Amino acid sequence: MTVQEILKKKENNQKIVMLTAYDYPMACMADEAGVDIVLVGDSLANVVLGLSSTREVGMAEMLHHTKAVVRGVKNALIVGDLPFDAYQTNPKEAIGNARQLMDVGCHAVKLEWFKQCPETTQAIVRAGIPVMGHVGLTPQTAPEMKVQGRDAQAAQNIIAAAGVLAQKGCFSMVLECVPREVGALITRQLKIPTIGIGAGVDCNGQVLVLHDLLGLSSRFQPKFSKKYLDLAPLIVEAFKQYRKDVQEGRFPDDAHSFHMPPEEVNKLN
Numbered sequence: 001m002t003v004q005e006i007l008k009k010k011e012n013n014q015k016i017v018m019l020t021a022y023d024y025p026m027a028c029m030a031d032e033a034g035v036d037i038v039l040v041g042d043s044l045a046n047v048v049l050g051l052s053s054t055r056e057v058g059m060a061e062m063l064h065h066t067k068a069v070v071r072g073v074k075n076a077l078i079v080g081d082l083p084f085d086a087y088q089t090n091p092k093e094a095i096g097n098a099r100q101l102m103d104v105g106c107h108a109v110k111l112e113w114f115k116q117c118p119e120t121t122q123a124i125v126r127a128g129i130p131v132m133g134h135v136g137l138t139p140q141t142a143p144e145m146k147v148q149g150r151d152a153q154a155a156q157n158i159i160a161a162a163g164v165l166a167q168k169g170c171f172s173m174v175l176e177c178v179p180r181e182v183g184a185l186i187t188r189q190l191k192i193p194t195i196g197i198g199a200g201v202d203c204n205g206q207v208l209v210l211h212d213l214l215g216l217s218s219r220f221q222p223k224f225s226k227k228y229l230d231l232a233p234l235i236v237e238a239f240k241q242y243r244k245d246v247q248e249g250r251f252p253d254d255a256h257s258f259h260m261p262p263e264e265v266n267k268l269n
């Protein structure tokens, strides 16, 4: 999957499927399932590293996990999230950090809206690196995790932010946690594809956080995320069975053990 193919999908009215991944086995499975874009999201902080805010991850963690994802993906477009400190300080540093993500195998980077976002986006795009924008709820800087743009003025601000980022060269735009009406309006106005998470069905594509989709996350489940599996209780059950088997001497049984030939055992006695 290339950036050009993602753009074509909007022209051809085909939905875009994006999913987060943070390690090799999940990246392999997401790719095998045929998702178009694998996002190494900074949600890594919450769902993998047990941190309370996405602001707590830096480039070192993002690069480490991105490398594992890159090893697992054969077909999908890989987008690396720029962590807060990596681009909100100055555009020059932002380009350097975006380049580091590209050097380990990303095909594009994502950044969240903030005050200097237009200049920074333009600088990264001019350096030849494809950028995915992110407006609406922007967890790195939002004071509260709640629906954005419920009134006309707030909606206008989000619509304007999306328009500016598209004009600065973004190839696609994540819309997070905005009313369906806002998602639909931005999708109609922009030539580039929109990818919604809690932004309604009219967006050109959708993204979910992998741990939410699989029911692996113990974090608060937002209304917009759909649990396709409830894996956590099944995993805990498997761990409990293993614990009991070890404690009660049932594991390892003969099928999971090695043997010496009897004549070799005899030599030991």
Ligand code: KIV
Pocket: 020, 040, 041, 042, 043, 044, 081, 174, 176, 197, 207, 209
């Ligand atoms: O980090 C992430 O997982 C994201 C998605 C919610 C779009 O930015």
